[in-house]
Amino acid sequence: MKTLRNPLLWITLAALLVCGAIVNSGCVALQPGADPLVVRAEQAQTVAEGTFDFIINLDHIDRGFWRTNAPAFHGFVEQLRFKVPVANVPGRTNLPRYLAAQWQLDRAKLDYLAARNAATSNALAAALLSLQALSDQTTAWLTIVTNRP
């Protein structure tokens, strides 16, 4: 009975259920005719958007707290917010780094869809790797700041 009252048990069970829900959803088969490279890019876009939104808003909720207690984390988020020059964005010449990486992948994907050749597929693969690297770094920081040492 005492074990059942341990909140850690329930938190662990809840975490396992959430993980189970994600893992059991698996990766579904592609529809006939769907380009795997495009679907892979869009999957990366979806995950990256959720990851970036989470970390940017987590830091923004209390910037003073993170700045004081986790300066390296806050510095990383500031690097994500740093504005970088962009092309082909309507009405803008720069975007925060994390949005620019997402926009670049989207543009590369649309260019590839318009003309599928070696150049556009290479550009799409490069943009995908670039966004994936930034997204992976962000996920690593999420793991660090949301867990006690």
Add this chain to the structure above:
Amino acid sequence: MQAVAIAKVVLALIPLVSSGAEHLFAFVTSIRTAALQSGTWPADAEAAYQARLLAKADAPPAQSDAAIGIPSSLP
């Protein structure tokens, strides 16, 4: 008095927790959505994605410390 102080702290934390939980839920949902994707996005989803990206660029969370009046913490 201590109970009042605790209640005040809890009340102050509620908006922070609810806001954080909302983004955590969106993050988990995005992973699930990506895992379940079987085809390419329709045109309206593509347009909505681009509109969301551009809208976020002007939102306060995307602004740097310096842009919202806090001394920059970048080296």
